[in-house]
Amino acid sequence: MTAGLAGAAGAAAVGAAAVALGYASVNPRSSFFGPVIWKGPSSANAVALSFDDGPHPRFTPKVMVELAKRNAHATFFCVGREVDAYPALAREVLAAGHQLGNHTYSHGLGADLFSERRLTEDLRRCQDSLAKVIGAAPRYYRPAVGVRNPAVHAAARNLGLTVVTWTHAARDGAWPLSNRRARTLGNATRAGDIVTLHDGTIRVPDSRREGTLAHLPALLDLVCGAGFRLVTLDALLAGG
């Protein structure tokens, strides 16, 4: 192999490694950087829905109404600064039987995602905000936009948090949820799955959440109609 070809092969290998690392950081099922829960046991006929980025004064109550109609419970991964802005709403979510988890205090991206010190401090602030509501620090942490890397897992370890991603995502953070997407998601859901949606509007227009609310009933009806109980993460991981 000539020096030029060897150099090209080396560059290709480095490029492939970078792609693999990038994939591991966003693949919700990858434990490359550390332990992650993306699914619960399938032994019980249960599914855990989760809602990220709230609490939101306009949308979170409407999500709770749809859940209550079906005797469903979910886990709300809250942004700490939204909890501080709407503590009474966070208490309402808890009082309705739902679970609250840590979705960082500021939902910072960029440099915040790569500094163990900054991320630990941000997560600690969210733990403190949620502890005022719950009476104890939450145990589950969903990283902002689901990205995992060494800093994310180190910060989680520092605070005794368990990193939780998902089996299926509605992707309603990136695009408005459509009826078709809601139905695809509902039909794909199996026992033990963790399904993620959004109730908050971090960095997205309110119209994005209108789509979630418009098509959440179709998703809930499909999952409940298939005979699954909708439970909190604690209940799912305890066996449903």
Ligand SMILES: [Zn+2]
């Ligand atoms: Zn988020």
